[in-house]
Amino acid sequence: VDREQAAVSVADKGLLHGAGLFETMIARSGGLWRLAAHLRRLRQSAEALHLPLPSGLDRLGGVALELLQRNRLSDARLRLTLTAGPDPQADSDEPRPTLLLTAGEHRPYPEQLYARGMTVLIAGQHQDPSNPITGHKTLCYLPRLLALHEAQRKACQEALFFTPDRRLAEGCVSNVFLAKDGVLLTPSTSTPVLAGITRQAVLELAGSLSIVAEQKPLSVNDLLEAEEVFLTSVGLGVMPVCRIERHRVGDEQPGPITRRVSEALARLIEDETRG
Structure with a gap:
């Protein structure tokens, strides 16, 4: 049609x-x-x-x-x-x-974002675990779009939600991963967060790359103390986060785990879509 x-x-x-x-x-x-x-x-x-x-x-x-x-x-x-x-x-x-x-x-995100990393905002509103639509990809998307608009207004490219009890959840349009001491960390789906397709692929890839991956509750301190942060979605792939508002993540460059996972995901998608 x-x-x-x-x-x-x-x-x-x-x-x-x-x-x-x-x-x-x-x-x-x-x-x-x-x-x-x-x-x-x-x-x-x-x-x-x-x-x-x-x-x-x-x-x-x-x-x-x-x-x-x-x-x-x-x-x-x-x-x-x-x-x-x-x-x-x-x-x-x-x-x-x-x-x-x-x-x-397909219109990819600018290459400079992958090279320099995104800047993310801590969202002003919370992700409510008691809301029955939380963790599902519903058409009720306006709160996320408003949070994303606020992030863009403040020269950021994404916003991160926390729960009312201050647990890290997810981005407006992405899942979030942290890396510290060689371990890859992401909030569990029981937070709740969306069970992202790319999120699951990254968890699978971590094993093949000999990277320990854990799904667990994460705090704002975990986020700020992370050596690397990246976002995932089918549109983003693996997007480095190098700044959380004014806070620098690591040396403000995409880190080694981020780069390895990004390259492995690109190969995986190529392999799984090859005719």
């Missing part, structure tokens, strides 16, 4: 109430990266949040590849959006969830 002709119902609960989920995915050389993991997370979140799922999700891989081919895309960014659909007209009506899949050209 042409972009200008695509439409959703004015009664769609995703549009009216933010009742929905989304997945951001990438393709390299025409191959989708970890589609099964994205769909598994989508199903788990839909079940947890009582959102209906459409039939035919298992055929999405073929649909996505056709979408890439029709748009002549090789390296691409895809978004899968699921909403609860319009309200049933009668109690006996079956749910009619809306499923949208879009694709566009």
Whole structure:
């Protein structure tokens, strides 16, 4: 369907109430990266949040590849959006969830960010563990966008959330890792944080690189005492963080663990998307 002709119902609960989920995915050389993991997370979140799922999700891989081919895309960014659909007209009506899949050209972040590292802000608002949507990739994204806007207003590129009891959680659009004394640390998903697809890939890679990785509660002191900090997402890959507001991380350069993980992730994505 042409972009200008695509439409959703004015009664769609995703549009009216933010009742929905989304997945951001990438393709390299025409191959989708970890589609099964994205769909598994989508199903788990839909079940947890009582959102209906459409039939035919298992055929999405073929649909996505056709979408890439029709748009002549090789390296691409895809978004899968699921909403609860319009309200049933009668109690006996079956749910009619809306499923949208879009694709566009891959636009990488500037190389200078990877060379110099990002500057991040400590977000003013907290990540609330009691909120049922925390830890899920929902359409209720405005609080994160506002925090990101505030970070950008203060010459930062991302903001980090903490819980009310001062545990490090995640970024607006990313998971966070710390490195200290050769050990890689990241908040556990029970914090709660989003179970990021790239986050999981990095944890897997750590073992193959003989890097000890731990998922555990982390404090602001852990963050400030870290020798290295980096962010992960499918869009970012591995993004070094060299400044936390005015605080310098390490020697203010991407560190050795960050570089090793970044290079290993790039190889992994290439291997897993090769036709």
